[in-house]
Amino acid sequence: MKIDIAIIAGGYSSEREVSLRSAAFVMKCLESTAYQPWLVDISDNEWKVTSHKGESYSVDKNNFTSMVGAQKIAFKAAYIIVHGTPGEDGKLQGYFDMIGIPYSSCNAATSALTFNKYYCNQFLRSEGFTVAKSHRLLKGDMWDSNEMVESLGLPIFVKPNAGGSSFGVTKVKELEQLDRAIKLAFDEGEEVLCESFMGGREFTCGALHFHGKLTAFPVTEVITENEFFNYEAKYVVGKADEITPADLSSEETLEIQSLTKKLYRSLDCSGIIRADFIYDGKIFRLLEVNTVPGMTETSFIPQQIRAAGYTETSILVAILDELLN
Known part of the structure; x- marks a missing residue:
């Protein structure tokens, strides 16, 4: 009897599709092992399990189980491959800690x-x-682009402070580009990080x-x-x-x-x-x-x-x- 494992993918960020691609590869790798991988797709609206026939079933978040037809799947562990929230920010980890399901990634605090x-x-x-010199901005903050450039120099990397590293990132080479880059990064989150170039x-x-x-x-x-x-x-x-x-x-x-x-x-x-x-x-x-x-x-x-x-x-x-x- 194979051990049922949840491969958790999707999420709420711009990197959702990349996460699903990673999950597909992980599941392929586990096909011929003692583990039975199940794709658990997390989205804004629902958590769902996809069966091997492509059918979708809801997840009971109270105990992290799913009724797949007449079969109740009780996942023994979770392999987290959600890029961005809630897979990298500790939210999923805190949930699994509360219900006692072991998971593959760092703990909630880390x-x-x-x-x-x-x-x-x-x-x-x-x-x-050794890390870059940086300034953090919160949504609603005012900033002085001239002071930012004087402090950090040019180029400046502007990116969402919390999130993946693929979206909302700009390498600012001229003062006139900075305001637009900060606004672009704010489209991805509530905080923006401006870092000196290394x-x-x-x-x-x-x-x-x-x-x-x-x-x-x-x-x-x-x-x-x-x-x-x-x-x-x-x-x-x-x-x-x-x-x-x-x-x-x-x-x-x-x-x-x-x-x-x-x-x-x-x-x-x-x-x-x-x-x-x-x-x-x-x-x-x-x-x-x-x-x-x-x-x-x-x-x-x-x-x-x-x-x-x-x-x-x-x-x-x-x-x-x-x-x-």
Whole structure:
């Protein structure tokens, strides 16, 4: 008898479709294992389970079960692949904590902290990480573009403070662009982060605690023809080169992996996380932390898993085994 596992995807953010693509890949990886994956699609209006025949059934949120025809499905664990709210901000984690269902990602407190880029960076700065200088704006705040540029310099990265990193992000190169960029970021949320530009090569590194050991995966370098690694660069074929393992010396690779593991411990992470860095040839500066990284076949983490000599299926099974044993 297979163990029923919920693969939770969708969500309320602009990254909903990417989340569903990640979920489809995770489910494919688990098909021939001891686990029976069920897609649980979370939207503004409802939570629904999709059967293997494509039929939809409602989820009872009181106990996280579903009647699929005459069969009652009681999920034993949840694999969270919701990008943005409520999968990365701690809301789903708090729900599962209350009803006693184990889940794959960081806990509610860690998720809430890492989802707020400003607070997370201030904490990580106190832990010794090098991060960009920044200003946070709340909806309704007034700002002086001249003062912002004087303080942060140009270019300035403007992005939603809480949310994914793909939507509402602008690289502002001229003063006249700043107001529009801030307004665009406010379309994605209630808070906006304006950060000083950090030049250099961009790298990303995943990490996971499994088999009793914290492991950092091989590093990926991201090279894009775009101004920065935005939504188009991430998801449009040919817009970026992703080199795994990255062309770094063994010492540089070890340094970024050590920083990623230090970050994992500092934030008390669980499951798979990904840390993004900028490297100017001297210092690895932290860009941001992603506690629910993408899991499509071409996403960074699957690339790094394969480069490390594992299969995606073996890693997913290890995560679920650890949750349930």
